[in-house]
Amino acid sequence: MAEEVSCLKARLMEKEKEIVALKNKLALEKNSWIDLQLQEKVTTLPPLKRKAALSNEDIMRYSRQLILPEFGVQGQLNLSQTSVLVVGCGGLGCPLAQYLAAAGIGRVGLLDYDEVELSNLHRQVLHGEDSQGQAKAQSAAHAVRRLNSTVECIPYHLQLSPENALQLIQQYDIVADCSDNVPTRYLVNDACVLSGKPLVSASALRMEGQLTVYNYRGGPCYRCLYPKPPPPEMVTNCSDGGILGVVPGIMGCFQALEVLKIASGQGSSCGQQLLMFDAQNAKFRSIRLRSKQATCDACGENPTVTHLVNYEKFCGSAATDKCRRLNLLSKDQRLTVQEYKSIVDNTAAHLLLDVRPLVEVDICHLPTSLNIPLSSLEDRKSEHIRVLKERIGRVKEQMSNESQVPGKMTDNRSPSSYTGHNTQWLFSS
Numbered sequence: 156m157a158e159e160v161s162c163l164k165a166r167l168m169e170k171e172k173e174i175v176a177l178k179n180k181l182a183l184e185k186n187s188w189i190d191l192q193l194q195e196k197v198t199t200l201p202p203l204k205r206k207a208a209l210s211n212e213d214i215m216r217y218s219r220q221l222i223l224p225e226f227g228v229q230g231q232l233n234l235s236q237t238s239v240l241v242v243g244c245g246g247l248g249c250p251l252a253q254y255l256a257a258a259g260i261g262r263v264g265l266l267d268y269d270e271v272e273l274s275n276l277h278r279q280v281l282h283g284e285d286s287q288g289q290a291k292a293q294s295a296a297h298a299v300r301r302l303n304s305t306v307e308c309i310p311y312h313l314q315l316s317p318e319n320a321l322q323l324i325q326q327y328d329i330v331a332d333c334s335d336n337v338p339t340r341y342l343v344n345d346a347c348v349l350s351g352k353p354l355v356s357a358s359a360l361r362m363e364g365q366l367t368v369y370n371y372r373g374g375p376c377y378r379c380l381y382p383k384p385p386p387p388e389m390v391t392n393c394s395d396g397g398i399l400g401v402v403p404g405i406m407g408c409f410q411a412l413e414v415l416k417i418a419s420g421q422g423s424s425c426g427q428q429l430l431m432f433d434a435q436n437a438k439f440r441s442i443r444l445r446s447k448q449a450t451c452d453a454c455g456e457n458p459t460v461t462h463l464v465n466y467e468k469f470c471g472s473a474a475t476d477k478c479r480r481l482n483l484l485s486k487d488q489r490l491t492v493q494e495y496k497s498i499v500d501n502t503a504a505h506l507l508l509d510v511r512p513l514v515e516v517d518i519c520h521l522p523t524s525l526n527i528p529l530s531s532l533e534d535r536k537s538e539h540i541r542v543l544k545e546r547i548g549r550v551k552e553q554m555s556n557e558s559q560v561p562g563k564m565t566d567n568r569s570p571s572s573y574t575g576h577n578t579q580w581l582f583s584s
C-alpha cells in the first residue's frame with residue numbers, strides 16, 4: 156500500500172513538472188508573438204503588482220535559491236516586488252540583466268540608445284548575430300523574456316539625459332550603472348542622490364574591473380569620491396583600450412549579486428567599499444572607501460546640485476563614445492593616403508614611422524613602415540632609438556645620392572625639417 160502511494164506521488168510530481176514545462180513553452184510562444192513595446196520616451200509605469208505568496212511554479216523555478224537560509228521565501232517575494240533600471244545594455248548590462256531575470260526580479264528597465272554591432276558580440280552576451288542593427292534595449296529585452304517570461308521587462312531605446320533621468324530613475328527601486336562614459340556616470344549619480352536610490356556601479360577595461368554601491372545606507376555617492384571629473388584625455392574606453400569579454404561579464408555578475416542582495420533584503424556590503432578585480436593575476440581586492448563627505452556637492456550638508464545640469468559641459472566630454480574628440484595636426488602637417496602612395500610609387504627617400512602600439516600594428520600595417528611605439532620614443536636610451544638613428548642615416552644617405560643624380564631635386568635642408576612632396580618624415584598614430 157505504502158509503495159503504491161509513493162509511486163503515485165512520484166507520478167504526480169512528474170506530471171506537475173510536465174505541466175510547468177508546457178506552460179513555459181506556451182508563454183515563450185506567446186512572447187515571440189507579442190512584440191516588446193520599445194519605449195522611445197519615458198512614460199509613467201503602473202506600480203508593480205504585490206505578491207502575497209509564491210506560486211507552485213515560483214517554488215519550482217526558484218527552489219535552489221529559496222532553500223538558502225540567507226534568501227528564503229521572503230527574499231524571493233522581495234525580489235518579485237523590486238524594480239531595477241539597467242543603464243546601458245553592453246558588456247556589463249547584459250550579464251547583469253540576465254542574472255536579474257533568471258533570479259526573478261519583478262521589473263527590469265533596459266536602457267540603451269545604441270544598436271547592436273558585430274564587435275559587441277564577444278562580450279554583450281544577450282545579443283546574437285541576428286540582432287545586429289537592432290536596438291540593444293530591444294534585443295536584450297527579447298533575450299530576457301526568453302529566459303524568464305514572468306519578469307516584467309521595459310526596453311528603452313533612448314539616451315539617459317538631464318531631461319529624462321529623474322522621471323525614469325524615480326520609477327525604479329535600484330539603479331545599475333553599466334554605462335561607459337564619465338558624463339553619464341555623474342548624471343546617474345546625481346539623479347540617484349536626488350531621488351534617494353541606491354546605485355550599483357561597475358566598470359571594466361582591458362583586464363581590470365571595479366565595483367561600488369553608491370548612495371546606499373548613508374554611504375558616499377560618486378561625487379563624494381570623485382568631486383571633479385578626470386581630464387577627458389585621461390579617459391580610455393573599450394574601443395581604444397581593448398577588453399577581454401569575460402572581464403565585464405564577471406563585473407556584471409557582481410553587479411547582479413549586489414542588486415539581488417539589496418533587493419532580497421540581505422543588503423550589500425559594498426556601500427563604502429571598492430571591489431577591484433585583476434583578471435591578469437586572478438585576484439580580487441577590496442578597499443574601504445572614505446565615508447560620505449559633508450562638503451559633497453550632491454549629497455553633502457549644503458548641496459549645490461539641486462537639479463540635473465549639463466554633464467557634457469561639466470566633464471568636457473561627450474556622453475557617448477560615438478564622437479571622439481581628436482587632436483589633429485594642422486592640414487599642412489598631415490598627409491593623405493594618396494599623397495603617401497605617390498611618395499612610395501616615386502621611390503622617394505623617406506621614413507614612415509608608425510608610432511602605434513604593437514598590437515595595432517599586428518592587426519595591419521604598411522610594409523614600408525618602421526614601428527616604434529610612442530611610449531618607446533620617449534626613452535632616448537632605448538634600442539628603438541638606435542634603430543631609428545640608423546634608419547635616419549640611411550635616408551640621409553639616399554637623399555644625398557639622389558641630389559647628385561642629374562635632373563633630381565636638390566635639397567639642403569635636414570630631413571626632419573623637410574615637408575615637401577618628394578622626401579617625407581611620416582608619422583602615423
Ligand SMILES: Nc1ncnc2c1ncn2[C@@H]1O[C@H](COP(=O)(O)OP(=O)(O)OP(=O)(O)O)[C@@H](O)[C@H]1O
Nearest residue numbers: 243244245246267268269314315334335339393394
Ligand atoms: N547616456 C546613456 N544612455 C543610454 N545608454 C548609454 C548611455 N551611455 C552609455 N550607454 C550605453 O552603455 C553601453 C556601454 O557598454 P559597452 O561599453 O560595453 O558598449 P559599446 O559602447 O557598444 O562598446 P564599444 O565602445 O566597443 O562600441 C553601450 O551600449 C552604450 O550605448
Ligand SMILES: [Zn+2]
Nearest residue numbers: 376379451454
Ligand atoms: Zn556625495
